[in-house]
Amino acid sequence: MNIVVKESKVGATKVKKNVDSALRRYLLANPSLSDLVQFIFINNRGILAADESGGSIAKKFAAMKIEDNEKNRRDYRNIFLSAEGLENYCGGVIMFEETAAQKADNGQLFGDLLLDKNILPGIKLDRGLVELPNFAGETWTRGLDDLAERLEKYFAMGFRFAKWRAAFQIVGNKLPSATAMDLNTTILAVYASLCQNAGIVPIVEPEVVHDGDYNIETCALATTKIIKMLMEKLSEYRVDLTGTILKCNMVLAGKKYVVQSSSLDVAEATISVLKNTVAPKIGAVVFLSGGQTPEQAAKNFHAIKNLNLSEGVLPFPVSFSFARALQDPALTAWCGKESNFGVAQKEFVKQLQRVAE
Ligand code: 13P
Secondary structure (H helix, E strand, O other): OOOOOOOOOOOOOOOOOOOOOHHHHHHHOOOOHHHHHHHHOHHHOEEEEEOOOHHHHHHHHHHOOOOOOHHHHHHHHHHHHOOOOHHHHEEEEEEOHHHHOOEOOOOOEHHHHHHHOOOEEEEEOOOOEEEOOOOOOOEEEOOOOOHHHHHHHHHHOOOOEEEEEEEEOOEOOEOOOHHHHHHHHHHHHHHHHHHHHOOOEEEEEEEEOOOOOOOHHHHHHHHHHHHHHHHHHHHHOOOOHHHOEEEEOOOOOOOOOOOOOOHHHHHHHHHHHHHHHOOOOOOEEEEOOOOOOHHHHHHHHHHHHHHHHHHOOOOOOEEEEEOHHHHHHHHHHHOOOHHHHHHHHHHHHHHHHHHHO
């Protein structure tokens, strides 16, 4: 693969329209799914998950008394997608479908803006969680019905990766049911096979939700079972693992547990679980931040990366794909006010550098 991502200093250059970016030329040559995965992580870059659903945005905005309308949602995404130097830290950005239809200040669709900056645009294609009847508190993820049509549409727009999230709850010390694990990992595998048939790299995201009262061992157990089952399903559905990205939780005690895990414990437990579950040929593994504070998420991510570097155990790239831990400081600074746009963008870039450097 022969892609050069130009180094530029954050804040030093203006984003300008470049209809002939290295990435656009590269895509014309029809790179393989595995090459696309590699492209995202060149120079240790990660992924920005700017794809919170309408419901999640409404809650975030309500908490800050920001009116939840289309203009404010666009302005909010614009803080992140138009940040100068984003391409130095992120090789991919995941968008929500509404954002993919919205425009940047220069009139370009946001996806085109990213392509011009040598960032691969990605799209969240699941349609959220639905309760699983007869399994209190458990869910399955919908969105398969018109998935093939949506994949075709986003491929034509230059999107080359997609995301699908399944959520798993640990209640007390009770692990997710075998039924919920089986259903959700099957759906993830069907989604992944449809993505690859459409020329799109699937991010498969089985998330053990951090918001619970469980210890780190329980999290390790649940994460192990789920990823193992997911690997089996991906293989059963003949998914090309080299062209797949696994997005998972870090292994750590639940948010409500009395003893919070140290970064070293998180790093050791996470690496051990990945080593025992993930097929070595997977394209890459990325972590969600899962409601950890921005500081915690950055610290735990660095601990995982450093331990892996020093021990060299994981045979695949490991990076970040955070939403809240990258965006929350900027949201607080912005508060829905146009006059705060510049400050908010600076907060975002600062946090991005803290995580990625
Ligand atoms: P958080 O980093 O906020 O957990 O979000 C990542 C994500 O993509 C959840 O689906």
